Amino acid sequence: MFRSLLIANRGEVAVRVARAARELGIRPVGIASEADLGASWTGFLDEVVCVGPSAPQDSYLRIDRIVQAALQTGCAAVHPGWGFLAENSVFAAICAQHGLTFVGPGPGIMERLGLKIPAKSAMAAAGLAGIPGSEGLLDSLDEAREVAERVGYPLILKADAGGGGRGMRRCLGPEQLAEAWSQASAEAQAAFGNGSLYLERYLTGGRHIEVQILADNFGHAIHLGDRECSIQRNHQKLIEESPSPALSQDQRESLGLRAAAAAASIGYSGAGTVEFLRAPDGQLYFMEMNARLQVEHPVTEQVSGVDLVQQQLHIAANESLELMQSDVSLSGCSIECRINAEDPSRDFCPTPGRLEVFEFPTEAGPGSLRVDTHLQSGDEISPYYDSLLAKVIAHGNTRSEALETMLTALGAARIEGVATTLPLHLAVLASEAFRRGEYDTSSIPGWEAGAAAD
């Protein structure tokens, strides 16, 4: 196993990875921007190298400085966390060039999965069908018209290099296609320097369901069940749970096995997530594969009892996966609520500032509770980075037990100083639709626009 690990990230994920490293006897080394120097979370690391000023492109995204930080602190491996450089194949390649083990899949796989069309065709070849749409990139508006006739409206044009909703245009009928085409293409060109587009059937009222997989460097892959992440706002996940209330036991097993087999067939290694869209008719379509640890990984850890970050480190150290699929038993239900520094009563406006009080209970009945955070009372939340304050994760033998545990935990949480999304979570958890497990990505149950006004 590695002796020292550089964690190329900040905040909550840096703390999470440092914990796993320490449990395996690895010395965690961190990086920080000047804005983060001296922040309480840096205390979880044995050593911290400052890599630049506050702006991410000058610090947390500076590949050269991060690689040098790993080299001069004697680290043998680099964990990218999530966000920042986690899915940057150039970073993975440069780490390898300098003799550093990148904790994640190789740069070749990462690059293929990062582009939509190669990812879709690789997974289709492995038996996971995507949403009906164009076979590949579209050469012209005329070709788009032809494909659109076959696929049917409504549809959505997407950028090959896309992300964050840019380079995307919905199109309800043929008369809108020309305008949507030119807008999406121009936007994609401006945002990513690549105006290539493809199109897909546009599905409303779908659910976001993903499968957690683990694969070692020797072709052995398993799955650890699924997660439902349909409670979202602006494509940002708010609440996740495992297992998904929308899948039957048979569907769950079959989906998991197919995802693991597909990952193995493309030569994937490490922890990864295969994302699916479940259409209202129950059909499941492959969306994308995320080549990294996910923010919502704790719900899987709670139902499977497997520490995903430790597994990532074992795999990166070239150990064979010890777990067989038959060793994996998933029990109970786990729910995660992301508490963000955003004010739900003011259109989710970000609320940086000082956390006067920040306390969560350590136990809450009837199930068990886990709180992942990098913050404590008195900490300053800087305006330069994302707004995640804490993830509250509740596990119960049944879904209603997990729900009850979560409600007790959030009810006892004390956060003062900044407005947070806590009230939103309480409203969703109390809603009938959420209790029944009947929800999708199009709306947040229990949280209407009217309720947000006051």
Added chain:
Amino acid sequence: MKDTIELILRREGESTRLVSPSVGVFTCALEPGALLGPGQVAGVLTASGKSLKLVTPPAVCGRIANERPERVQQPVGYGTTLYELSPIESAGVGAGAVESGSPENGLILYADQAGRFYRRPSPDEAAYVEEGGKLEVGMAIGLIEIMKTFSQVLYEARGGLPPRAKLVRWFADDGAEVREGDPLLEVE
């Protein structure tokens, strides 16, 4: 090929420090008591197998007041202090021009939120307003980025500012970090 890199100057009150501009291994440190002037080489920083000479920035002059690092090859981070400078008797470099930017008098619009301030709607568009341009209440003057969320900064007639005004001078650079209460611009 570029083989030099400029040290970063940090002035806080009386103290003048030169700090590392990158992550790397610092070698060839100068001795305490040595004089440092603009453009002078003050050590070498090695990173990813490449060695760069560290150069003193313009308008910096002083006597090295700190000891050399313990190790001949000292690993440093961005912003690590490499030199503390004490002023040289009778040196007057750097005074004068620096002070012209202080918002002592005039009508100033201050930031009401902390974040990163941009003067233009996107990197390839023109600024919302240039120096000499007209301002009106409700008009966008810039963008502020807080936790990855962008929102427009509007001109407001608060703090005794007139509803219509002319932009005299910017204080906040495009892309600058601003804190709550920092001056953004001066109007008349």
